[in-house]
Amino acid sequence: MTDDPYALFDAWLAEAEKGEPNDPNAMAVATVDAGGRPSVRMVLLKGHDRRGFVFYTNRQSRKADDVAGNSQAALLFHWKSLRRQVRVEGAVEQASDAESDAYFASRSRVSQLGAWASDQSRPLDSRETFERSFAVVEARFEGGAVPRPPHWGGYRVIPRAIEFWEDRPGRLHHRRLFLAQDGGGWIDGLLYP
Known part of the structure; x- marks a missing residue:
């Protein structure tokens, strides 16, 4: 058993990529707004390393507004077919412009155009309004590259805690919690199911 939560996460994600039928990189992101109201939604993990777990979004979305007022979040990966889950809790920081530019450039053109056309999380009077906005953006960038919107x-998410949960018969689950230490390193232990 490894004492490195990042190595353990890599191993579990690799197994999920082989066995989970849909979006093994899907994760729930929970945030809390400045007024203490929680919100959770599914997004896709688009990068991870020893600095943390990265996702991308419109920085005017509800989740971005929440993070601006309370820079803490929790993530949950649930791989039902493997009967496993991983919970991550920690502080949130913006990824660098270079990272955001590189990932944006890797997206499909339709997704790139959609990032310009969508006022994510804002009220929309009709689907036709969004489709007209998309058509305007599509014409604007016709024949050229689509830059990342500002x-x-x-x-x-920079983890301070990472918990690995495995289903066991009779609900006698196995739970292992890693806690980040000031100055680096981790301590780990087990939790009652």
Whole structure:
């Protein structure tokens, strides 16, 4: 058994990529706004390393507004077919412009155009309004590259806690918790199921 939560996460994610039928990189992101109201939604993990776990979004979305007022978040990966989950809790920081530019350039053209056309999380009077906005953006960038919008980029959750949960018969689950230490390193232990 490894004492490195990043190595353990890599191993579990690799197994999920082989066995989970849909979006093994899907994760729930929970945030809390400045007024203490929680919100959770599914997003896709788009990068991870020893600095943390990265996802991308419109920086004018509700999750971005929440992070601006309370820079803490929790992530949950649930791989039902493997009967495993990983919980991550920690501080949130913006990914660098270079990271955001590189990931944006890797997206499909339709996704790039959608990032410009969508006022994510804001009220929409009709689908036709969004489709007209998309058509305007599509015409604007016709024949050229689509740059990353200034209001779109990545966020990195820097873990202070990572819990690995495995289903066991009779609900006698196995839970292992890693806690980040000041100055680096981790301590780990087990939790009652």
